[in-house]
Amino acid sequence: MNRQITLAARPIGLPNESDFRLVESEIPTPGPGEVLVRTLYLSLDPYMRGRMSERKSYAPPVQIGDVMVGGTVGRVEQSNDPNFQPGDIVVGNTGWQDYAVVKARDLHKLAPSVAPITTALGVLGHIGLTAYFGLIDICHPIAGETVVVSGAAGAVGSVAGQIAKILGCRVIGIAGTDAKVKYLVEELGFDGAFNYKTTSDYGAKIKELCPKGVDVYFDNVGGAITDAVLFNLALHARVSVCGQSSLYNLEKPEMGPRFLPLLIVYRAKIEGFLVSDYAPRFGEGLRQLAIWFGEGKLRYEETIEDGLENAPRAFIGMLQGRNIGKQLVRVSS
Numbered sequence: 001m002n003r004q005i006t007l008a009a010r011p012i013g014l015p016n017e018s019d020f021r022l023v024e025s026e027i028p029t030p031g032p033g034e035v036l037v038r039t040l041y042l043s044l045d046p047y048m049r050g051r052m053s054e055r056k057s058y059a060p061p062v063q064i065g066d067v068m069v070g071g072t073v074g075r076v077e078q079s080n081d082p083n084f085q086p087g088d089i090v091v092g093n094t095g096w097q098d099y100a101v102v103k104a105r106d107l108h109k110l111a112p113s114v115a116p117i118t119t120a121l122g123v124l125g126h127i128g129l130t131a132y133f134g135l136i137d138i139c140h141p142i143a144g145e146t147v148v149v150s151g152a153a154g155a156v157g158s159v160a161g162q163i164a165k166i167l168g169c170r171v172i173g174i175a176g177t178d179a180k181v182k183y184l185v186e187e188l189g190f191d192g193a194f195n196y197k198t199t200s201d202y203g204a205k206i207k208e209l210c211p212k213g214v215d216v217y218f219d220n221v222g223g224a225i226t227d228a229v230l231f232n233l234a235l236h237a238r239v240s241v242c243g244q245s246s247l248y249n250l251e252k253p254e255m256g257p258r259f260l261p262l263l264i265v266y267r268a269k270i271e272g273f274l275v276s277d278y279a280p281r282f283g284e285g286l287r288q289l290a291i292w293f294g295e296g297k298l299r300y301e302e303t304i305e306d307g308l309e310n311a312p313r314a315f316i317g318m319l320q321g322r323n324i325g326k327q328l329v330r331v332s333s
């Protein structure tokens with residue numbers, strides 16, 4: 001049988017496990033040009049919270065009763081396409097389920113000898129690409145500049161901060177536990193970091209850690225953290241709006257200080273982006289990430305939950321910051 005996790009209800013605030021349902025169905029059979037894939041690892045990502053809601057977004061919501069969407073690494077079980085053979089390891093978007101039938105053109109084959117297969121859902125996949133284009137293409141960081149990363153110990157943030165270090169920048173991270181702060185400074189070589197949950201005055205802390213101001217801000221979280229960074233920009237600062245994790249579970253929008261006048265004061269630029277906009281340049285990004293990875297300059301951490309049935313719990317935990325690095329579910333070994 002095929003176990004699937006479907007959306008049972010639209011969450012109010014932080015999702016509950018009861019917003020998901022585990023259902024069973026027959027294992028599907030691939031048609032012409034299709035491939036049956038067995039999921040090995042499922043990627044859990046904050047964007048999935050948006051798909052659970054009917055709020056206007058850049059992608060349509062998951063409908064009640066539909067299988068939750070998600071990126072996966074899996075193994076080909078049956079193939080009706082000459083480019084895939086049983087046993088091939090592939091990356092695709094097969095969702096929260098044990099098995100899926102997919103069009104062959106929607107799968108990419110992985111070479112397990114080159115890098116651990118889970119990196120295709122992290123540092124050598126959409127996560128690495130998000131950090132790469134969101135930092136380099138939008139912020140153009142220059143060696144010696146001060147770069148601040150929020151959500152810094154998460155999947156995207158930890159890669160963005162390391163890329164900024166590779167480019168010779170001074171990097172300050174913001175994260176939600178002392179263990180994450182220690183990880184950023186001691187393991188990833190950040191120049192400074194602070195725990196926003198034990199810091200009362202974010203602005204004063206940023207001023208202390210960035211005495212010349214913030215040249216580049218890679219924003220994963222929004223909210224009060226971002227407000228504080230924006231009030232400490234340097235002249236000609238660049239801000240990349242990657243995500244707004246602190247807002248995803250809010251039922252009513254929060255009002256922050258009006259910051260637009262600061263853009264005049266600092267002649268600053270703020271730009272949001274979607275990694276999918278960069279699809280034509282993914283080859284360039286993946287080549288560079290693979291080079292840095294091969295040189296040992298990009299490290300990565302994973303938080304792995306075992307069992308598809310535990311995906312809802314792991315997802316809720318990730319939204320609350322229980323992960324360091326990339327949150328994954330091991331669906332099958």
Ligand SMILES: NC(=O)c1ccc[n+]([C@@H]2O[C@H](COP(=O)([O-])OP(=O)(O)OC[C@H]3O[C@@H](n4cnc5c(N)ncnc54)[C@H](OP(=O)(O)O)[C@@H]3O)[C@@H](O)[C@H]2O)c1
Pocket residue numbers: 044045046047126127130151152153154155156157174175176177180220221223225241242243244245246247273274275276318319320321322323325326327
């Ligand atoms: N634009 C794009 O194309 C694109 C692509 C991928 C991801 N993203 C966005 O990038 C961001 C990071 O994604 P990710 O996959 O790397 O997730 P992640 O950072 O690994 O996980 C989410 C993290 O958000 C932090 N968080 C939760 N609530 C928070 C709050 N109230 N204030 C501050 N931090 C909070 C938690 O860390 P703490 O312990 O530090 O609180 C948690 O670990 C997300 O906002 C995501 O939507 C955007």
